[in-house]
Amino acid sequence: MDKDITIYDIAKELDLSPTTVSRALNDHPAVNKNTKQKIYSMASQLGYRSNMFASNLRRQRTNTIGVIVPKLNSNFMSSVIAGMEKVANEADYNLIISQSLETVEKEIANAKTMFNSRVDGLLVSLAFDTENMDHFEPFISKDIPVIFYDRVSDHKQFAGVVIDNVQASYEATTHLIEQGCQNIIHITGNLRRNVYADRLKGFKYALLDNDLPFSDASVIINNLSEDAGVEAAQQILQMDSRPDGLFVSNDTCAVHCMKTLTHAGISIPDEIAVVGFNNDPICRVVEPSLSSIDYPGYEMGEVAVRSLIHYLSGLADTSVTRITLRSELIIRSSSLRKGKENNKGKALALLPETK
Amino acid sequence: MDKDITIYDIAKELDLSPTTVSRALNDHPAVNKNTKQKIYSMASQLGYRSNMFASNLRRQRTNTIGVIVPKLNSNFMSSVIAGMEKVANEADYNLIISQSLETVEKEIANAKTMFNSRVDGLLVSLAFDTENMDHFEPFISKDIPVIFYDRVSDHKQFAGVVIDNVQASYEATTHLIEQGCQNIIHITGNLRRNVYADRLKGFKYALLDNDLPFSDASVIINNLSEDAGVEAAQQILQMDSRPDGLFVSNDTCAVHCMKTLTHAGISIPDEIAVVGFNNDPICRVVEPSLSSIDYPGYEMGEVAVRSLIHYLSGLADTSVTRITLRSELIIRSSSLRKGKENNKGKALALLPETK
DNA sequence: TTGACAATTACAACCGATTGCATATTTTTT
DNA sequence: AAAAAATATGCAATCGGTTGTAATTGTCAA
The missing domain is CATH 3.40.50.2300 (Response regulator)
Known part of the structure; x- marks a missing residue:
């Protein structure tokens, strides 16, 4: 455990002042090139490492x-x-x-x-x-x-x-509508957060632009966890007029919601088409694979x-x-209905093994 | 942008020395209780925050x-x-x-x-x-x-x-054997790393203890990525004597390997039973759900x-x-064969929605 | 030869907290 | 009441770089 080398050691070794050594090490223009070279090589020879704390203390950063x-x-x-x-x-x-x-x-x-x-x-x-x-x-x-x-x-x-988020959500919702969905539920998080508020906005705009009605009942707000997904699915199963589309603000929640629905005998995407958000790796693993917004x-x-x-x-x-x-909508099986492939050249990712 | 408060400011304000202030703030026993109190309240009143850099510089940590x-x-x-x-x-x-x-x-x-x-x-x-x-x-x-x-x-x-890792791997392999697997393939990573070397060891021990043969051909070494999983599956599909069990050192790789096999028409777990490693959330999402080693x-x-x-x-x-x-083996559908539920009281997790 | 100017280098103060040692004050002991 | 001990506080050096300003050296033109 040898002592630490400081600029003073370098200075003494080369018979210079610490000032010059410090300047050299910071590549200050007012130091002679040859001197700099000498200082550099002496520094590495002695195994010098700058003391960040001294430096930070002085520089105030x-x-x-x-x-x-x-x-x-x-x-x-x-x-x-x-x-x-x-x-x-x-x-x-x-x-x-x-x-x-x-x-x-x-x-x-x-x-x-x-x-x-x-x-x-x-x-x-x-x-x-x-x-x-x-x-x-x-x-x-x-x-x-x-x-x-x-x-x-x-x-x-x-x-x-x-x-x-508005645009991404608009795109996802429009996609669901293009797939024939008329009664879409949007599951999202706390509306105080821009991401969720904006996604709700995009959802509304898309409905509006396609002459579909919006009501507060079309929105479920939760914490987007796994459990929340399961719970949301149960809620959906109880609804009088069952939705035919589902746009969820988070893949984890979407996946677990979807799985719960599947287990209840609902066919995805035919009875309910689903789109998630984030494009987590999980999207490509779940069956059917989950459409999602790719999020960089x-x-x-x-x-x-x-x-x-x-x-x-x-x-x-x-x-x-x-x-x-x-950001970009990635369309996979969970939202792509047969005979509805009018996707205007959008990216397709049908097979599960597709990246 | 007001100036930072230092112990000198506090000292001046209370007509004390910086020494005492410093000691008080570090709860040094040699400072009078009342003085300490005064210093504490003055510190918070002035909005003092310690300068880590000065402190680190001095303390050398x-x-x-x-x-x-x-x-x-x-x-x-x-x-x-x-x-x-x-x-x-x-x-x-x-x-x-x-x-x-x-x-x-x-x-x-x-x-x-x-x-x-x-x-x-x-x-x-x-x-x-x-x-x-x-x-x-x-x-x-x-x-x-x-x-x-x-x-x-x-x-x-x-x-x-x-x-x-030896034990965990031994357990996973034994489980596969108990499910009737006679020809198990182990997919793992670089053997320079203890985790993979040990898992291979556990794999070997389990085969040995159950009088099953081990050969180098039973081991596939790759980087455990998604792509590696797909590739491994293709390799397996080409094998002369197709394996009936698969123990993979990583869930991601296991899942993609499994999906590729499924798409090739192989039924999991009946034709090939699969166990992964890590117990990633992905295990509970894939169909069939993936048995895995829970890893804290x-x-x-x-x-x-x-x-x-x-x-x-x-x-x-x-x-x-x-x-x-x-660590603990979590048994799910990917490795649990019907009529083989002799699992000696091990934890079961059959339904995908089970945590 | 000398003054102007540029190029280098050094001096010394400073950043803010810590700490060994000394000093001052109070309490206890004899 | 004096000495000893315990308690509380302060002095001043130190940690290792950074930087404004001054000093030194060298260059060149007048």
Whole structure:
């Protein structure tokens, strides 16, 4: 366990001042090329590694990005994190990740921790029941950028990376209508969250544009869990006029709802056509395979970190307050009815083994 | 954007020395109770937050744990991380997470980054093709604890958190044999990794104990991906004597292999019975539902961080070099043959909706 | 030869908390 | 009442880089 090498050691070894060594290591232009070379080689020879804490202390920045995520262990969210990690790593930023577990309380606690850890910037996807944004105030007032992803804040002051949920939902609903569905149920999450509110909006618009009636009874709001899916199916089975289409805001919920319906003897897609959301791997495994909205998680993570770093580098384009990524309806067996293949050239993915 | 409050501000305000303030905030016994109270309330009144960097610089520790994970976006790994995050957070440690993406090169780079970030300890699950442990040497020689989880190192000097893969595999294989399988194929990953080597061992032992022959042809080694599963199925379809049992080291691979076989007209479990590994949610979704080894990811994450922190707190029990968690065979339709329900009281999970 | 100017390098203060040692104050003991 | 011990507080150095400003050296034109 040998002692750590500091810039002072390098300086002494080369008979220079720590100042010059520090500047050289930061590639400061005011240091002679030859000197730099000498310092570099001496540094690596001695096994020097910079002390981030000394540096951070002096520079008042941490090269650390905080990430608050509702729940880590879902396919979508872990893809997002994977994307974030990649970009952050490449740009020499560290990530501190914490989960709100879908509750405001934990989200507030997380925000506080992040603030105390003095993150340079914060990336947040809001918990189900977060109402106000007060816990992000400390960041704002200290000019620490906060960027939302997926579950964003409505307040115009906050930047966010999203997909066009209205459009995606509109597309999914229209697809169901094209397949002959006349009575579609939409299962979605807490409407305080933009993602769910927007999807409901898209659902309504699609009905409207196709002269189909909308009523509150067409919407089931739950927490989109497995159990909620099963429960929703039971609810549907009890309905007076059974729906012939189902658009669910989340694949897990959709799958378990669908399976429950199948077990109750309902045939999918003929009696009820189903579309999910997220395009989780699970979609290609369930029988019948589940149509879904492909949702670029990995990319969303990359973009979120990239714009945060962009902002931190002072290249901020403060006018850009929303970045919208593409999303795409993937049609599979769960919503494709025989003799209805008028899909206007949309992507098809009939066979389960198709990617 | 108001200036940050430091202990000097608090000291000045109360006409005390920074020393006392620092001690009070660390609950040092040599500070008077009343003084402490005054300092606490002044601190919160002024909105003081400790500067980790100054503190870390002085104390030469970071309260940060590094985590190297092969791939973040799998159900198992994200559960592990979720568990780690929970415990770390509770103990006021930060997590720095990075992915090796299953390659040594990235793993080495990650280790270097972690080392330069001066993590207090390191948690590692090895990449597929990691051969030697040289990149962890710097940690060892600086007395920074490295604990492995799941994919551990064989070297006795490294501690690790694991399940008993031999036992789990033995159980799964025995179960297949009990269901009447006489010719079982084992699909697994790179044998350099303990998890796969051990599972092969358990597989062999089970055959041996049941007087079934083992040959190299009974083992398929691949990267356990979706595609590998499809490919393995094609391989199986070409075999002269078609197997009647299949034990796969990973659910994703098992599921796609199974689906390919089903599509080729093979009936599961009657013609081929299948058992996977990990008990991913996907197991309960696929038709027929997939038997699998339940693998406590979340718990593994918790335990790993807990023992690392334990070690860092000096409570180290250096003799404990392996912590083994329970794992359990979950029997579902993919391996349960009719009229063979002699399962000696094992857990059953026949219906897809069963948790 | 000298002053202007650029190119390098160094000095020294600073970032904010921690801690060994010394000092001051109070309490206990004899 | 003096000495010893216990309690509470402060001084000042330290952790390892960073940076504004000053000093030194060299170059070139006048």
